[in-house]
Amino acid sequence: MAPARDRRTGFSRRRQYGVFMGYVLAVAGAVVGLVLLVASTFNPPAFSALRMGVAGVTAPVSTGLATVGSGIAGIPEAIGQYFFVKQENVALRADRDRTRALLMRARTIAYDNRRLRSLLAIRDRAAEPVVTARLVSSSASSGRRYALLNAGRWSGVKPGMPVRGPDGLIGRVVETGPNAARVLLLSDGDSIVPVRRTRDGLPAIAAGRGDGMVDIRSVNATNVRFNAGDLFVTTGTGGIYGPGVPVARVAKAGSDSVMARTFADPDTLDFALVENVFMPVPPPRPIAQQ
Structure with missing residues (x-):
């Protein structure tokens, strides 16, 4: 019976050096990771540029993965809609008939509101949209709640801009890169x-x-x-x-x-709308020269 192969380093200096360097690299990596963790905890703004740089590189990859994932997730829904489209059409027609009276009443109220506002010279200030972007990721398991947009300064996105989805408010932009932006979600402790x-x-x-x-x-x-x-x-x-x-x-x-x-649930959203600040802070008045 052949003897089992000895897996110890033995007297081979090459293997000894290899094992030693492996331990050195592992310890060095652990020390560097610990230093970065402590620094990011006590001084988060110091890593803003690094974070957004990494986000700018990973945002296109995350966008592709999100597109593929949403396409695969939509296959069962498309099949269900194909087979049950007739029943859905019948239900929609019934809902339309039931809500027709309410719709006419709502239109009348909206017309009266527009007429009264014009008589009172009331102006509504609406937030202007900046860009529609894809939410490529969100932090659902960490203590902080952020999401990543695949649009940044190149698209006119600036810190402080509100972000909303089809169902409601998502949060506001806190950091921007060339082609990515970091969004503080409503559920974060600082929101x-x-x-x-x-x-x-x-x-x-x-x-x-x-x-x-x-x-x-x-x-x-x-x-x-x-x-x-x-x-x-x-x-x-x-x-x-x-x-x-x-x-x-x-x-x-x-x-x-x-x-x-x-x-608005960021984990189920594909796209979000970035808007201008509703009432931007006016620029400081120039100081008159004496």
Whole structure:
């Protein structure tokens, strides 16, 4: 029976040097990683340029992977729509007939509102869109909640711009690179958005929890009762977000501070709209020379 091959380094200097260098590289990598972790914890802005540089390189790859993933995920839905399109058409026609009266009433109210606004000379300031970009990734498992857009300074994206999806507000841009931007999500612990309740205009604050949800906190009042299902939209206060953008829905009834779920889920979104700041800060007035 042939003896088993000896896997120890033995007296081979080449193997000894190889094992030694492997240990040295492993220890050096661990030390460098620890130093970078400590530095990023105590001084996050120092790594902003490095982060956005890496994001600019990885954004095209993430865009391709997101496109392929969304295409594969849409195959079952397309098959289901193909087989059940007749039933869906029947249901849509029935809904149309039921809501026709409500639609006519809504059109009448909208016409009256436009006429009254023209009589009162009221001007609505709407946020202007900058670019439509793809959300290629989001941090769903870390303590911080960010998302990555595949559009940056080349597309006119600047820090502070609000980002929204088809269902509601997503967050705001905090960092930009040439072709990528980092978005602070509503659920992040540093996110605070002034909101109001749709049914009575009650002012409140939507503060991120860091776990995918937000807290709705009352302002200027105590013992405020929140009901499950209460809807909250932006107020326009602060000048960043335009008024009337859906933000969150209360998940469970409570008083003063309750937990709510955001309308826009970054993990299920493909595209997002970047808008200009609702009320930009005016430039400083020039100092008159003496």
